Amino acid sequence: MALASAFPPLLPALRPALPALTAAALGAAAAGLLQLAALWQLTQLIGHGQRSALLWAVALWVASAALGAAASWLAHAAEARCGQRLRQLLAAHLLRLPARTLANLDSKRLRQAVAEDVQALHHLLAHLPAEFATLLVVPLASVVLLVASAGPWALLALLPGVAAAYCYLVSIPRLSAQAGAMQSDVLGDVINAADDYARGIHVQRLYGGEAGAAARFENATRAFAEGMETRVRRVATAAALATALMQAAATFAIVYLIGHQWPPATLAAALLFSLALVTPALRLGHGLDYLHAGRAAAARLAELLREPALPEGQHNSDLGAAVTLHADGFRAGQPLSLTARPGTLTAITGPSGGGKSTLLRALAGQDLLPSGHAHANGVALTELSAEARAALLHLMPQGPQVISRSVRDNLLLAVTHADDATLQWALSEAGLEVALDADASQLSGGEQQRVALARVFLSPAPVLLLDEPTSALDDDTARQIFRRLQGHARDQHRTLVVVTHDAALAAQADTRVALPSPNQGDSYA
Structure with a gap:
């Protein structure tokens, strides 16, 4: 797994979980392919009236649900064991850190490492197999089936999904980063102004400076409120646009526009497989959140595990009750x-x-x-x-x-x-x-x-x-x-x-x- 190779200190905790996580990823991918097979059977039912196709579709959906559930259980079980090993690894390493090193580590960082960072890895590892199937395997297979069923022109139905993916992958993160940086600066101004105002009550009043402190506090809080409004307006607008593009109506409209004269089976295939491609874009934001948060947490944990520890020998003999x-x-x-x-x-x-x-x-x-x-x-x-x-x-x-x-x-x-x-x-x-x-x-x-x-x-x-x-x-x-x-x-x-x-x-x-x-x-x- 790329995570283990990128952060070698985590390898002792991750290595035992790799076979199970790999099996879970393959199971999730197979479950997604079975869902596409079920959609293919529906196109046969619509185009050719084959009643057996309905039975096959139901059977494939049931098999997909069972396989997906098994893959999810396997991934969560493997992640739980991995998290337990990682906590044990962290505890053993922290116990062996020199006292001076431990004293220099911020207590907030330690709490984040043993709680929040391990939890962030849970989201990454437990959900990665399903994200692998949803965001990679199923879309690629859907493209193949879409082109095979309706021809290259059917790829125009993917335009809403491409636009939505751009919003989630590029536009929204960029707007969030810009607005977040501005909000961080403004929040710092609020904290400083509040501190000055509080001191002004007791100290600056002697010099007539409390009015200035109060004014700075008021201006800083107003700027914070305006910044929050701007951030919500920009990010929410992009998110609303992306959500609208991912609605089935947008995809169906394009498919019907270019393929209203197609045979029923071809039109059904274009509708169903294009929708199967566009729908995963709805999970891009959350999927990438897991990925970014998990990688950042892994980097912090690896940095902590790289801190030089005290040497530990294997001498277990009793030195006796009298020790010099x-x-x-x-x-x-x-x-x-x-x-x-x-x-x-x-x-x-x-x-x-x-x-x-x-x-x-x-x-x-x-x-x-x-x-x-x-x-x-x-x-x-x-x-x-x-x-x-x-x-x-x-x-x-x-x-x-x-x-x-x-x-x-x-x-x-x-x-x-x-x-x-x-x-x-x-x-x-x-x-x-x-x-x-x-x-x-x-x-x-x-x-x-x-x-x-x-x-x-x-x-x-x-x-x-x-x-x-x-x-x-x-x-x-x-x-x-x-x-x-x-x-x-x-x-x-x-x-x-x-x-x-x-x-x-x-x-x-x-x-x-x-x-x-x-x-x-x-x-x-």
């Missing part, structure tokens, strides 16, 4: 080294922008060090499978990380099976007293951070990585939590690495790694 984490690299010629051992708390400090969070994400396998390597018990993190890495490492990112569910549901993200007593213990260790049924998203920032800390105490991972875990807490609470984290690492023999800007807290750590200032060289970040 080591990272080394260079920055501006200076060697940087970190070794975090089980039962200890290692603090990473440094100035803002020095690359502390980037280093921690690299230790979590969510980013790559610009220069250097990270190992766990001598095994490179890039050699671990996603499952092994998830079991080995627990990362608490900077800032509150809760979902809009209960506190209990948030805690169970760290450990799937835990009773309420265990969950309450974890909350107590994090210094939080809150009902397990409370909505975590309604808690304060400090409370949400302590929910995330409670997940750390619950996590079975041997390596715990925390980014500014006490940033939203007061000094006394932060010191208490830090001591509890250190005791947890010692008692549970966990490897604990904490990024902090608090020098007093870092001084309590068993090991401290200080990153130099960014002005001393290139940063990790």
Whole structure:
């Protein structure tokens, strides 16, 4: 399929569906040809009074309907499986994107990719077999039958269809594009004018400028309304003309004008086959909408799938409950080294922008060090499978990380099976007293951070990585939590690495790694 060859990143999801989609296209084409065969039988009935022709026509229509339905089911079933594979492919790829790449991707673009773009491909793939038959196979066969039955002059009956096709393929898209561009510019003026007017209420009034802002807003909204009227008038006029040309009366009038003296069978063939040619033009607009929207969506999905992902190995062996984490690299010629051992708390400090969070994400396998390597018990993190890495490492990112569910549901993200007593213990260790049924998203920032800390105490991972875990807490609470984290690492023999800007807290750590200032060289970040 051209779509797969044009967008190779989509091929793993599309390839299994190609045989079924090809069969659906052939089935839809065969259904269209059976409809033409039924029309041919009607011409025999009209021209020669063959009653058996009526029975054949009915049988061919029934067979065409059954084959068309089967082709449609096959195409939709193949597309559904393709969409499922594509969503899985997208999810797996997004999970492997470096944290910095994911942070730079617009959230709207991500939502569009996993929802709207996959849905647009549904319209393209599920309806393409039927469009192939309607817009290509049936018209070509109709031309052959029309010329064979009524001669070359019968092709004059196609003039309304050609004019309608021109409207749909050339005129209407051009008018829509021009009007759409103008409307986009005018809408931008409306937004800017509304913003100025809103500010004018509070600010520009001090300088007497609100009247000008109000006038600009009024003029922009008037221009928007006039533009909409112009767009509807132009596009609607062309669409109405195309619709009128596609009415059966226009085609029949031309056929009767050039063939009123033809034998009944010839005249009937000219009428029926010319109509079979003109009617598909009615679907040109929708068919091309599917095609354009689907190709645009495929291009966006392919671009997203081309984003370089983190390497993923096949190492699935258990590294044990005691894990030593080591990272080394260079920055501006200076060697940087970190070794975090089980039962200890290692603090990473440094100035803002020095690359502390980037280093921690690299230790979590969510980013790559610009220069250097990270190992766990001598095994490179890039050699671990996603499952092994998830079991080995627990990362608490900077800032509150809760979902809009209960506190209990948030805690169970760290450990799937835990009773309420265990969950309450974890909350107590994090210094939080809150009902397990409370909505975590309604808690304060400090409370949400302590929910995330409670997940750390619950996590079975041997390596715990925390980014500014006490940033939203007061000094006394932060010191208490830090001591509890250190005791947890010692008692549970966990490897604990904490990024902090608090020098007093870092001084309590068993090991401290200080990153130099960014002005001393290139940063990790």
